[in-house]
Amino acid sequence: MHHEVSLRASNPVVLALVGAWLADARLVLPRPVTLVIDVAPLPEPIADSRAVFRQGRVSIRTGAITENTTLDWEPGLGRGVIEPGSTKARVTITELALERPNELLRSFLLNVCILLLRRIGLHHVHGAMLRDPLGRGWLLAGESGSGKSTTTALLARSGWDMGTDDITFLTAGQLPATTDVIAWRERLALRADVLDAFDQHGGTALTSRGKTGWFPEEVGAKWVSRVTPAVVAFTSVSGGDRSSVSPMRGKEALSRLMQCSPWVALEADVADEHLGLMTRLVQQARLLQLNLGRDLFERPDLLLELVA
Amino acid sequence: MTTVYSRHPDLRVTEVDGEGVVLHLGSRQYFSVNETGVTILGALAEPRSLEELVTAVTDVYDVTSDVAEQSVRRFLDRCGDAKLLLVGER
Numbered sequence: 001m002h003h004e005v006s007l008r009a010s011n012p013v014v015l016a017l018v019g020a021w022l023a024d025a026r027l028v029l030p031r032p033v034t035l036v037i038d039v040a041p042l043p044e045p046i047a048d049s050r051a052v053f054r055q056g057r058v059s060i061r062t063g064a065i066t067e068n069t070t071l072d073w074e075p076g077l078g079r080g081v082i083e084p085g086s087t088k089a090r091v092t093i094t095e096l097a098l099e100r101p102n103e104l105l106r107s108f109l110l111n112v113c114i115l116l117l118r119r120i121g122l123h124h125v126h127g128a129m130l131r132d133p134l135g136r137g138w139l140l141a142g143e144s145g146s147g148k149s150t151t152t153a154l155l156a157r158s159g160w161d162m163g164t165d166d167i168t169f170l171t172a173g174q175l176p177a178t179t180d181v182i183a184w185r186e187r188l189a190l191r192a193d194v195l196d197a198f199d200q201h202g203g204t205a206l207t208s209r210g211k212t213g214w215f216p217e218e219v220g221a222k223w224v225s226r227v228t229p230a231v232v233a234f235t236s237v238s239g240g241d242r243s244s245v246s247p248m249r250g251k252e253a254l255s256r257l258m259q260c261s262p263w264v265a266l267e268a269d270v271a272d273e274h275l276g277l278m279t280r281l282v283q284q285a286r287l288l289q290l291n292l293g294r295d296l297f298e299r300p301d302l303l304l305e306l307v308a
Numbered sequence: 309m310t311t312v313y314s315r316h317p318d319l320r321v322t323e324v325d326g327e328g329v330v331l332h333l334g335s336r337q338y339f340s341v342n343e344t345g346v347t348i349l350g351a352l353a354e355p356r357s358l359e360e361l362v363t364a365v366t367d368v369y370d371v372t373s374d375v376a377e378q379s380v381r382r383f384l385d386r387c388g389d390a391k392l393l394l395v396g397e398r
Contacts, residue, residue, distance in 0.1 A: 053336070250324030251340045258331065258338050265336035271320060275331065279322050 003032040005113065011039045013098055021105050026185045028225055030171070031120040034088040035112065042079050042092055045072075053266060057103075058111045062266045069115055069267065073097070073108040080112040082119070089116045102208040110167070114263060122169040122182060123274040125261040128152045129163035129183045129227060132304060137227025139168065139181050139281070140290070141260045142235040147292040150194050151235060153214075154300040156221035157200065163224050165189065170261075170277040173228050179281040180228050187213025197297050231307060232257075232281060233290040243293040245306045253287040254278060309397045312355040313384060316392050321349045332392060339390065344369070348383050355396060358384075 005022050009015045014037050022035075048070065050061040059072045071080040077100070078093040089112050097104050114124040127141035128148040132155075140148045152165035163183025173180040189211040190198055200219055203212040216223040234248065234256050248256075257278045258264055264274045288307065295302060315321070318334040328346040331338045341349065344365065351364035358380060365376040387393045 051336075249327070251327040251329050254322060254324055254329045255338060255340055258329070262336070265331060265333050265338075268318070268333050271331075271333055275320055275322050279324060282324050 003029040005029070005116075006032055006034045007037070008034065009037040011037070014039060014093075017098075017101055018105070018109065021109075024185060026223075026225060027117075027182070029117070029120060029122070031087065033116050033120055035091065035109075035116065036088065037091045037093065039095060039098065040092055042076055042094060053262070055111050056107050058108055060111065060115070060266070062115075071108070071112055071115065073103075078104070078108050080108070080115075082112075082115055085119075087116065087119045089113075102206075106209075115266075117169060118263065118267065118270050118274070121273060122171050123261065123270075123277055124263055125168050125170055125181075125257065126166070127168045127181075127260055128165045129168045129181045129224075129229075130155055131161040131163075131224050131227050133159055134304070136230040137181065138231045138233065139229045139285070140233050140235050141257060143259070145237075147235045147237045149188055149190055150198070151290075151292060151296065151300075151303075153188050153190055153198055153200070153219065154296060155303065156188065156216055157219045158300040160221065161224040162188070162216045162221045163227065170274070170281060172277065173280070173284075175228060177280060178228055178284050179277045180226055182226050183224070185215075185223060185225070187215055188219075189213045229281060229285045231288065232285040233288040233307075235290050235292060238291040238293050240291075240293045241295055243296050243302060243306065244291045246289045246291075248287040248289050250282045250287065253282050257282070310357045312357050312396050312398050313352060313361070314355040314394045314396070315349060315352045316394055319349075319392055321346070330392065332390070335391065337390070339392075344379055345383055348380060352393070355394075355398065 004027055007019055007022060048061055050063045053060040057074050062069045069082045077097040080089050080091040082089045091112055127139050130138045142148050149165040156162040165188040167184035169182045170179050171182055189206055191211055203214050206213045318332055320331045322329050323346050326343045328341045329338055330341055347368050348361055351361055361380045362373055362376045366373055
């Protein structure tokens with residue numbers, strides 16, 4: 001049985017905005033989770049001496065399993081609370097927060113969802129997910145600016161199936177002792193400096209991000225929600241003419257995955273599952289460092305030759 | 309009294325192809341360790357003396373006790389600096 005994120009909100013603007021965002025994501029979940037959102041003045045802050053994990057302007061505090069996980073969108077724009085063991089997040093946002101819809105969705109609520117989905121065995125990795133014409137699943141992991149979106153766009157337009165260029169979740173594989181990757185569907189987003197080289201008509205201006213976006217179908221690609229990765233590649237932009245790949249050792253790949261998934265160090269009660277999924281992924285997949293050159297723009301399928 | 313060492317309870321040790329990555333949930337730092345380090349960290353799941361750790365290494369690798377002791381001491385120093393260990397007595 002498949003489930004999705006259940007949204008409860010009395011404010012019609014929130015219901016429409018967040019509802020559309022979640023519908024676009026097309027998450028297929030093994031168990032239900034619930035997101036409850038109220039628009040109201042924030043409760044008075046309480047003293048909380050726990051260490052803060054920062055993601056942009058969101059401060060996350062986690063700790064002993066007897067304590068709530070809290071997320072504070074600063075300065076005083078929103079607060080999310082997830083009780084120990086619960087699959088429900090209670091979120092309060094201010095009226096002012098509704099004036100910043102992109103930050104509300106892609107920063108604050110995305111972090112709430114990342115922590116909520118950990119409760120049902122989905123663990124976020126900052127990465128892109130694709131399926132090549134040979135049927136192999138790929139996870140492209142790397143920091144912002146490492147070329148994931150550009151590579152995803154080029155491959156999606158040349159016949160690869162695409163899940164996402166940015167937001168993936170590790171979960172227990174459908175085959176024994178494997179890890180699968182689930183995509184959070186949204187527009188693949190390209191910066192202005194690569195648009196000329198991409199040369200794709202249309203697109204939606206993502207003004208607040210300074211990017212232009214396309215859903216997979218808008219660049220002629222088929223969307224895929226889940227793959228079992230056979231290749232995990234860590235991308236970087238070489239700046240040179242030629243692309244290259246080099247093999248990577250397991251412990252190096254595991255360290256790099258931790259960089260792309262810093263939530264692994266939060267909430268000890270689920271950290272073991274998160275680490276276990278990463279370890280299985282590193283054991284099941286071919287591990288590569290992928291240095292992207294200008295030749296990939298001319299021949300995206302070069303990647304298939306480099307990773308035969 | 310003998311000094312004994314053990315892994316900090318916030319440590320998670322993951323082994324891949326004989327090598328390892330150590331994640332400290334408290335400090336949110338991670339470290340990579342070599343094959344010998346994985347062996348020593350495995351032994352440190354329980355409180356161990358220096359002598360017991362040296363034995364854990366010589367049981368697995370074809371090295372003298374002196375060489376193993378140097379290796380264990382270096383590893384303990386490194387782990388101590390990163391606050392990965394608990395130190396007690398028995």
